[in-house]
Structures are given as structure tokens and as C-alpha cells.
Amino acid sequence: MSIQTRRERERAERERLIVTAARELAEAEGWDAVTTRRLAAEIEYSQPVLYSHFKGKDAIMAAVAVQGCADLAEELRTARTAAKGVREALAAVGTAYTAFGRRRPALYDAMFTHAVDLPFATPEAPEPLKAAFGELLQAVEPIANEGDDPGLLTETYWAGLHGLVTLMRSGRLPENAHEDRLALLIGHFTAG
Amino acid sequence: MSIQTRRERERAERERLIVTAARELAEAEGWDAVTTRRLAAEIEYSQPVLYSHFKGKDAIMAAVAVQGCADLAEELRTARTAAKGVREALAAVGTAYTAFGRRRPALYDAMFTHAVDLPFATPEAPEPLKAAFGELLQAVEPIANEGDDPGLLTETYWAGLHGLVTLMRSGRLPENAHEDRLALLIGHFTAG
DNA sequence: CAGAAATTCTAGCAGCGCTAGCCAATCTTT
DNA sequence: AAAGATTGGCTAGCGCTGCTAGAATTTCTG
Incomplete structure (x- = not known):
């Protein structure tokens, strides 16, 4: 034994x-x-x-991705809890998210770009994945209009952030205007 | 001769x-x-x-991507010009964009996901690329608040659409709620 | 028709993910 | 403590990739 x-x-x-x-x-x-x-x-x-x-290289990348999600969740949590109001929290989380994507591009790719055999939007998803999404959700929930599904709204906000990160990182959006675009995105989500 | x-x-x-x-x-x-x-x-x-x-495989993919942008620009144009109002046009373009991404995933990847050596957000960008972005721009411009840079707003809207497409296609967002998320995105951009 | 020039093909390099089968170290049993 | 069984890691190699050097063939020129 x-x-x-x-x-x-x-x-x-x-x-x-x-x-x-x-x-x-x-x-x-x-x-x-x-x-x-x-x-x-x-x-x-x-x-x-x-x-x-591991079954193969992809499985190793998946393991790295899960670990990365834990890191991201922690950074999002820190940003969110340090913010004063609900609007500030949404902005802080958005800023933290895109900063993470820019600071750790390879890790970000494993998590959200690379085709990977991980259950994502299901109850069987690894805990760190749900934790990272949960942080986004907690930031989005307070600014959701009544009638809106907070989950769906979070997914949409996430998509916006993800699009900003990936398009910028692949050179399809100029880097220098990132802050402005992020502000626009956040603005349109907090305004509603 | x-x-x-x-x-x-x-x-x-x-x-x-x-x-x-x-x-x-x-x-x-x-x-x-x-x-x-x-x-x-x-x-x-x-x-x-x-x-x-071609210099290599990537250059072939780039050529395919340029061709694909021409296709996309045409579809966006059709959707935009068929819409009645400015809000409808923005929605129509968004729907057409995501539909394109779902209907022709490989082409979409070459255009917007794959790391590619193409000048994007510069004057030297190939014509079809500028045309596709121009279609988005023309749909976004009318709903921009005064003070907002229409170009930046278009980039942000584009990022939202791109995020929806890629996260859904990689299995990170459930397919069935796509219409709802798209509606949320459009709604938050038209509400301004 | 012969020589020159351009173009296409054959063959091969280095590196990839992945795996079969051998070999050695470890644990179990007598 | 020696012999057998078992686990586990290693060597070697398969089929594939993008890419290229140099031979061979075709095409044009004088």
C-alpha cells in the first residue's frame, strides 16, 4: 500500500x-x-x-489550458473584488481578461483558441473553467437588465473580449487603440 | 510578346x-x-x-483568405442593402457575418483565425479585406453616437461577432443559444 | 535542326506525432 | 537470499509533414 x-x-x-x-x-x-x-x-x-x-499532444495542451483557467479565474477575481461599483467591476474584469490574453498569449491560445477536446459549456467542465466563467458571470450579473439571461449576457460579453484579444493578437486590429475599443465594449454593456 | x-x-x-x-x-x-x-x-x-x-503553404492560405473576404463582403453588402432601417441593417450584417462563419468554417479560419502574413488594418491591406470591413463600417456608422469614432466602433462590433463565431465553433459556447447571444450583442450596440 | 533557356519532375532532407517491442530495474515468492 | 514475475522506460522506426536541390524534359531561339 x-x-x-x-x-x-x-x-x-x-x-x-x-x-x-x-x-x-x-x-x-x-x-x-x-x-x-x-x-x-x-x-x-x-x-x-x-x-x-496523456493520450497525445492535444491532451497535454488541454491540461495546460485547464491550469491556465485557474490562473485567469484568480486574476479576474482579484480585479472584480477590488472594484468599487458594479460598473467598475465589469470594466475591471474586462481589462483583466484582455490583459491576461496579451500578457500570456500562448497560454490564452491553449485555453480559448486551440481546438481542444474539453467539455466547456456543460456541467462536466473542469472546475477551473467554470470558475473563470463564474468570475465573468458575477461581474455581468449585476448589470443585466431584467428579462435578460445573465448567463447568455456573460457569454456575449466574453465573446466581445475574446474577439478583441484574438483579432488584435493576430494583427487584424491595431494594438494601440485597444483601450478605446475595450472602453467602447464595456460602455455598450453597462449602458443597456 | x-x-x-x-x-x-x-x-x-x-x-x-x-x-x-x-x-x-x-x-x-x-x-x-x-x-x-x-x-x-x-x-x-x-x-x-x-x-x-507561392512562398509556402501559408501564402496559399492567405490567398484563399483574400478570396474569402471578397465573398464575405458581397454577402454583407447584400444583407445590408436589403435591410430597411439602420438598426435593421446592423442586425442583418451581424446575422450575415456569423452565418458566413458557421457555413464556411474553413474559409473563415483562413480569413480570421489562422496566423497569416497579411496587412490588415493598414492602407496596404488587400482590397477585399478593406471591402469586407467597409461593409461593416457602413452598417455601424449610422448608429454611432456623436463623439464615437465609427472605425473603432466597427472594430469593436466586429470583435463581438468574431468572438461569437469562434467560441461557438470551437465548442466553447453552445450552438443552440447563438441567436439569443447575437440578439444581445446587436441590442447593446443599437441601444447606445 | 542544334543549342539555349525556361520549366517541371524525381528524389530526398529534416522534423513531426506516435508506437511496437526490447531491456532493465523493481517487487513478489519460495 | 536467489529465482521468477511484473512493471516501466527506452531504442528504434513508421508514415507523414513542408520544403528544396538538382536532374530531366519540354519549349523557344538562332
Whole structure:
């Protein structure tokens, strides 16, 4: 029993090592640099070891994405709780969200851009995903007009933020006017 | 001279053939299926011929994206001009945009998701890109509050639409509530 | 018709995700 | 404590990718 648990503990630790190495490598050099060979070298094991933990590279990215959602949720929470009013909270959360996307592009891509086999808008979604969405929801809920579904409104607000981040990051929207666009988006959501 | 022009004409025709084949293959089986070998077989030439026309696969995708923007611009124009009022026009354009993204996902990805080496928000941007954005702009402009930059407002509206399309298509937003979210987005932009 | 020039093809490189099958270290049993 | 069983990691390699060098063929020129 003790030996068994020690092994399981070591395995879990190595799994965390893989996910952390993948995230750090992706954040440092982009996901293109995260090859299974490179990742294996980074953790000082051979390639097949990765496949004893994860089904494939996509599953590793999914694990990184889940971890990233926890980070995002925390940052959103901090921003939201520090804001004074409901309008300020919505703005703070929006600013924190887009800042996260710009500061950690590779992580953001794993979370919200890359095609990934994760249940999102369902009860089976991993806890960190629901937590991140929940932070948005708590910021949006107070400014929802009666009759509006807060969940749907949050999804729509999220889509706006996501669009801003991705279009800007791919060079389709100029970076310098980001603050103005964000203000416009927030303004149109708080005005309603 | 005549021989020269004939050759150039044939070359241009083959280039169109490549772009069309790439688009059709992508729309039929997804971009993963568009390998240089497969594409070469499709146009009945050998692989290196592709590289005499385009710098690489990404350049082919960029060409497909430009073509796609022309398509989108046309559909947006149709939707906009058929609408009765300014609010209806904004809604019609938004609906047409998201419908385009859902109906032609591979094309949409090449245009707005895939990292692509195209000048977007500059005067040097290809004409079809500016045309597509121009359609959005013409729909947004009439509902802009005074003091708001219509260009920035259009970019923000675009971001909202883009976010809805991409998050839904990647399974992060449930498909069934799309109409409701779109209505919310439009509503918050027309309410101003 | 022969030489020159342009164009297309064959063949191959390096690297990718992923896996079969061997080998060694570890645990169990006598 | 030695022998057998089992777990686990490694080496090597498959089929594929985007891309390219250089041979070969076709086309035009003198």
C-alpha cells in the first residue's frame, strides 16, 4: 500500500512536471516549439513517457489550458473584488481578461483558441473553467437588465473580449487603440 | 510578346486553380487535409510547382483568405442593402457575418483565425479585406453616437461577432443559444 | 535542326506525432 | 537470499509533414 501510494505520488508529480514544462516552453517560445521530443528532453525522460500520461499532444495542451483557467479565474477575481461599483467591476474584469490574453498569449491560445477536446459549456467542465466563467458571470450579473439571461449576457460579453484579444493578437486590429475599443465594449454593456 | 503574355496568362490561370483547389479541399475536408502533396495531386502538377507560385503553404492560405473576404463582403453588402432601417441593417450584417462563419468554417479560419502574413488594418491591406470591413463600417456608422469614432466602433462590433463565431465553433459556447447571444450583442450596440 | 533557356519532375532532407517491442530495474515468492 | 514475475522506460522506426536541390524534359531561339 505504501509503495503503491509513493509510486502514484511520483507519477502525479511527473505529470505536473510535464504540464508545467509544456506551459513554460510554450510561453517562452510558442506552441510550435513544444514538440514531443523537445518536451521529453525538457523533463529528462524519453518521448513515450509522455504517452503514458496523456493520450497525445492535444491532451497535454488541454491540461495546460485547464491550469491556465485557474490562473485567469484568480486574476479576474482579484480585479472584480477590488472594484468599487458594479460598473467598475465589469470594466475591471474586462481589462483583466484582455490583459491576461496579451500578457500570456500562448497560454490564452491553449485555453480559448486551440481546438481542444474539453467539455466547456456543460456541467462536466473542469472546475477551473467554470470558475473563470463564474468570475465573468458575477461581474455581468449585476448589470443585466431584467428579462435578460445573465448567463447568455456573460457569454456575449466574453465573446466581445475574446474577439478583441484574438483579432488584435493576430494583427487584424491595431494594438494601440485597444483601450478605446475595450472602453467602447464595456460602455455598450453597462449602458443597456 | 504574344508568347510572353500567353505564358503569363496560363500562369495566372494555374495560380487561380491552386487557390480554388485549396479552398475547395479545405472546405470539404478541413485545412488538415490540405497538404502540399494532396494539393499538388488535386491540380495535377508536382509539389514544387506550388512553390513557384507561392512562398509556402501559408501564402496559399492567405490567398484563399483574400478570396474569402471578397465573398464575405458581397454577402454583407447584400444583407445590408436589403435591410430597411439602420438598426435593421446592423442586425442583418451581424446575422450575415456569423452565418458566413458557421457555413464556411474553413474559409473563415483562413480569413480570421489562422496566423497569416497579411496587412490588415493598414492602407496596404488587400482590397477585399478593406471591402469586407467597409461593409461593416457602413452598417455601424449610422448608429454611432456623436463623439464615437465609427472605425473603432466597427472594430469593436466586429470583435463581438468574431468572438461569437469562434467560441461557438470551437465548442466553447453552445450552438443552440447563438441567436439569443447575437440578439444581445446587436441590442447593446443599437441601444447606445 | 542544334543549342539555349525556361520549366517541371524525381528524389530526398529534416522534423513531426506516435508506437511496437526490447531491456532493465523493481517487487513478489519460495 | 536467489529465482521468477511484473512493471516501466527506452531504442528504434513508421508514415507523414513542408520544403528544396538538382536532374530531366519540354519549349523557344538562332
